[in-house]
Amino acid sequence: MSAGDWKEMYGAAASGNLELVQYHIKNGVNPNYQHxxxxxxxxxxxxxxxxxxxxxxxxxxxxxxxxxxxxxNLTPLQAAKMFKRQELVEILSKMIPKKSLWQKLSSIFKV
Structure with a gap:
């Protein structure tokens, strides 16, 4: 078990407390977990x-x-677009191979 607390980290991410997010990541909280x-x-x-x-x-x-x-059912890129976070749209667009995103979305929506 890690020393970090996922719910507390989630709240810190939502409210803008970078120091607390850093603490929990350092203590082993999985950033991909979905409670x-x-x-x-x-x-x-x-x-x-x-x-x-x-x-x-x-x-x-x-x-x-x-x-x-x-x-x-939002990806980070979709959230960034929806909430007009242009800097993140650009960063996420570069990080995500188009093929990977298409495969993931097509498996969900059975395209």
Missing amino acids: PEIMSTALVASIIGGHSEISLFLLENGADPTLISEFD
Whole structure:
């Protein structure tokens, strides 16, 4: 078991507390975990909250840029576009191979 607390890290990502997010990542919290009560990721929460610095930190520390939020079926890139986070749209677009994103979306929507 890690010393970090995923729910606390998620809240920190959503509210803009970079120091607390860093603490939990350092203590082993998985940035890709989706808690059954919340069903989303800290990365999507930070994007929606407009906390680009946290989003970038999470991406640098293992957050999957193609992971789909179970709550709203949003990828981080879709969230960045929806909430007009242009800097993150550009960064995520470069990080995600087009083929990878297409494969993931087509498997969900049975395209």
